[in-house]
Amino acid sequence: MMKELYGFELLGALSDAFSPSGNERVVLELIKGQVEQYCDEVYFDVVGNLICKISTPKKYAKKTLFCAVADECGFMVKDIDDGGRLSIAALGGLDTALLSARKVTVGYGEKTTVGVVSSKPIHSLSSDERSKPTPIKQIYIELGTDSKEETEKLVKTGDLGTFRSKAENFGDGMFKGKALEYRVGCAVLCELIRKVNKENIDRDLYFAFTTLGATGMRNTGASVAANVIKPDNSYVFGGLGACDVYGAKGSDVVCKLGDGVIVSISDGRTIYAPKQTSELTEKLASLGIQTQPNRSNAGGGIEAEIQKCCGGVRVTSVKIPVRYPRTASCLINKKDYESMLASAEACL
Amino acid sequence: MLDTLKKFIYAFGVSGCEGEISSVIRKEIAPYVDEVYTDAMGNLIAHKKGADKNAKKLMFAAHMDEIGFMASYIDEHGYIRVTKIGGINFVAASFMTVEFANGTKGVLVPEARVGAKDYRPEVFYVDIGAKDKAEAEKHVKIGDWCRVCPALNELCGSRVSGRPIDNRIGCYILAEAARTMKKCENDTYFVFTVQEEVGVRGAKTSAFSVRPDYAVAADIGGAGDIINCAPFDVVLGKGIAVKLKDGMVICHAKMIALMDRLAKERKIPVQHEILESGGTDTCMLQQAAGGCIAGAISIPTRFGHSGVELIDMDDVEGGVKLLAAMCETKLD
Numbered sequence: 276m277m278k279e280l281y282g283f284e285l286l287g288a289l290s291d292a293f294s295p296s297g298n299e300r301v302v303l304e305l306i307k308g309q310v311e312q313y314c315d316e317v318y319f320d321v322v323g324n325l326i327c328k329i330s331t332p333k334k335y336a337k338k339t340l341f342c343a344v345a346d347e348c349g350f351m352v353k354d355i356d357d358g359g360r361l362s363i364a365a366l367g368g369l370d371t372a373l374l375s376a377r378k379v380t381v382g383y384g385e386k387t388t389v390g391v392v393s394s395k396p397i398h399s400l401s402s403d404e405r406s407k408p409t410p411i412k413q414i415y416i417e418l419g420t421d422s423k424e425e426t427e428k429l430v431k432t433g434d435l436g437t438f439r440s441k442a443e444n445f446g447d448g449m450f451k452g453k454a455l456e457y458r459v460g461c462a463v464l465c466e467l468i469r470k471v472n473k474e475n476i477d478r479d480l481y482f483a484f485t486t487l488g489a490t491g492m493r494n495t496g497a498s499v500a501a502n503v504i505k506p507d508n509s510y511v512f513g514g515l516g517a518c519d520v521y522g523a524k525g526s527d528v529v530c531k532l533g534d535g536v537i538v539s540i541s542d543g544r545t546i547y548a549p550k551q552t553s554e555l556t557e558k559l560a561s562l563g564i565q566t567q568p569n570r571s572n573a574g575g576g577i578e579a580e581i582q583k584c585c586g587g588v589r590v591t592s593v594k595i596p597v598r599y600p601r602t603a604s605c606l607i608n609k610k611d612y613e614s615m616l617a618s619a620e621a622c623l
Numbered sequence: 624m625l626d627t628l629k630k631f632i633y634a635f636g637v638s639g640c641e642g643e644i645s646s647v648i649r650k651e652i653a654p655y656v657d658e659v660y661t662d663a664m665g666n667l668i669a670h671k672k673g674a675d676k677n678a679k680k681l682m683f684a685a686h687m688d689e690i691g692f693m694a695s696y697i698d699e700h701g702y703i704r705v706t707k708i709g710g711i712n713f714v715a716a717s718f719m720t721v722e723f724a725n726g727t728k729g730v731l732v733p734e735a736r737v738g739a740k741d742y743r744p745e746v747f748y749v750d751i752g753a754k755d756k757a758e759a760e761k762h763v764k765i766g767d768w769c770r771v772c773p774a775l776n777e778l779c780g781s782r783v784s785g786r787p788i789d790n791r792i793g794c795y796i797l798a799e800a801a802r803t804m805k806k807c808e809n810d811t812y813f814v815f816t817v818q819e820e821v822g823v824r825g826a827k828t829s830a831f832s833v834r835p836d837y838a839v840a841a842d843i844g845g846a847g848d849i850i851n852c853a854p855f856d857v858v859l860g861k862g863i864a865v866k867l868k869d870g871m872v873i874c875h876a877k878m879i880a881l882m883d884r885l886a887k888e889r890k891i892p893v894q895h896e897i898l899e900s901g902g903t904d905t906c907m908l909q910q911a912a913g914g915c916i917a918g919a920i921s922i923p924t925r926f927g928h929s930g931v932e933l934i935d936m937d938d939v940e941g942g943v944k945l946l947a948a949m950c951e952t953k954l955d
Contacts, residue, residue, distance in 0.1 A: 507663070508663070525696045525698065525704060526695045526696040526704055526706070540639075540693070540766035541639055541693060541708075541766075544822075546638060546639030546708075546818060546821065546824075547639075548663070548664075549639065549640065549642070549665075568765040568766060570695055570696055570765070571695070571706075572693060572695060572706035572707075572708075582664065582824070582828075583664075583824055583827050583828055584828075585828070585831050585832070586662055586663065586828050586829070586831050586832030587662050587663035587664035587666070587825075587828030587829070587831075587832070588663055589663045589664075
């Protein structure tokens with residue numbers, strides 16, 4: 276049996292898992308091992324979502340869906356050249372400027388290899404090239420091989436990749452790792468599943484760890500999960516990009532590390548269920564859990580699809596600030612994360 | 624007849640905060656239907672049972688939300704930055720009196736030395752007259768909804784102007800049709816949808832749960848009789864407009880033919896509307912669940928999304944008669 280992980284050990288393991296969009300199975304198998312024994316039903320649906328269900332003994336019970344995105348930004352191998360180097364295409368919201376000279380993981384499933392992203396040395400760059408990032412078509416990845424045959428033993432076209440970075444404690448009360456804007460939600464749901472006391476629930480609880488959430492606006496995984504489960508209400512957990520740096524002021528800050536969880540009233544794509552959302556905010560305040568407003572009204576995630584599925588779903592989002600999202604080094608404040616854990620329990 | 628419309632116009636209902644307008648409409652329509660309920664997203668659904676159990680399902684939809692703002696940041700002087708909810712025309716909204724859902728009044732103004740051609744959402748703020756942040760926070764908190772103050776003025780003849788005529792006039796037409804219809808041949812749903820102005824969200828879920836055979840949206844349209852506008856074959860006073868297409872939907876030919884036929888039989892003047900861009904609830908009614916025969920009526924409107932939206936109540940009366948005629952006609 277898999278060793279049960281808790282707290283930041285669990286979050287770190289999930290963060291390290293290699294799961295760019297399309298390769299979610301790796302992180303989902305890890306999650307499955309952690310929570311399986313606490314659930315009545317655990318299965319992968321047609322689009323690869325991991326669905327965990329805890330049933331109430333009550334008949335004709337309502338359904339609550341807890342949801343978190345499982346995948347992360349990455350890239351796909353498009354071609355292998357005669358020298359054994361890979362050219363790539365970005366998957367979802369990957370800023371390719373961030374790839375330059377990075378160590379990356381490339382592969383599919385559990386079969387992976389280490390790669391290094393090319394970069395032209397600064398003294399060879401023309402002044403024009405210096406002022407803007409290298410376009411993805413000119414980026415290639417080295418695997419330390421020097422022929423197509425050798426590379427093909429390690430990867431094939433269509434394989435996926437993302438940053439290679441190890442999650443760790445960071446500075447004073449912070450935590451660093453890749454994909455944290457998604458995996459904080461997954462980790463919180465794992466811990467929540469373990470805390471459910473079946474005697475005390477009067478609703479069927481579904482926990483969906485969804486696929487294809489980092490690939491832009493489609494959010495295929497969450498959309499399918501919600502349409503199949505048809506929940507009465509839903510809570511979504513994850514990270515919200517914090518711009519509390521580089522001199523941002525006022526509403527540009529969005530949210531601040533260390534100021535607590537964010538229960539948004541609205542964002543660019545969703546206006547959250549007013550009653551359910553304000554009730555949760557009040558409950559968190561009464562429990563002494565620190566919250567902060569979402570100062571921006573832009574962006575949006577899987578909540579938009581969940582809300583509009585079937586005849587509509589009451590949806591509320593619980594996020595924590597993540598600095599440098601979609602990079603190899605996302606930063607979170609450990610206190611915020613603990614507040615989110617406590618908030619999740621308050622949703623039960 | 625402006626009394627009911629006035630009640631609808633003055634009720635608060637910015638997208639996502641439709642509670643007040645919803646309860647006003649519910650009170651108005653409840654006596655004329657069999658049941659009224661609210662769904663998960665907040666859509667208000669009024670159901671009047673059909674003549675027999677084989678009756679087709681007919682759904683009317685009018686969005687009850689209006690465009691507005693939301694408080695996003697309060698600075699040390701007590702000035703409130705707002706984010707826009709829906710398609711705000713900032714030239715029209717500038718220097719207008721605004722109100723928050725709790726009744727707090729303020730004025731929406733651009734920063735000094737910013738001319739109209741540089742109007743962007745970021746340069747606007749609301750001054751509620753507070754001395755400082757602490758006083759402002761007593762009245763407004765981040766996330767509070769806000770709108771340009773409502774108005775309804777009678778102009779020459781049968782014309783009125785104000786806001787939010789978009790789309791309380793559509794709600795009024797539905798409520799009046801429910802009140803005045805002489806019999807209910809079809810299983811009829813009067814649906815007042817939420818969050819149309821931020822991306823046609825409520826229509827999708829309400830049509831999914833109602834699953835109508837026929838669906839008709841009622842919303843404001845354009846008017847081709849204002850100075851220097853693009854050529855557009857709909858004018859005020861010549862009747863309610865039957866939508867042929869807009870930027871997001873092509874209406875079902877059967878629906879268009881049905882409306883034209885009923886209009887002719889009952890001598891209701893109609894025009895045909897072809898909107899180049901934009902869309903209404905109609906597109907989602909057509910596509911929800913397994914899809915349905917969908918169409919729309921548009922109230923010819925000048926100056927949409929401003930504080931002085933202008934319509935002709937004679938056109939509105941035609942809309943009420945046309946929807947009532949649909950209720951009274953057995954659909955197959």
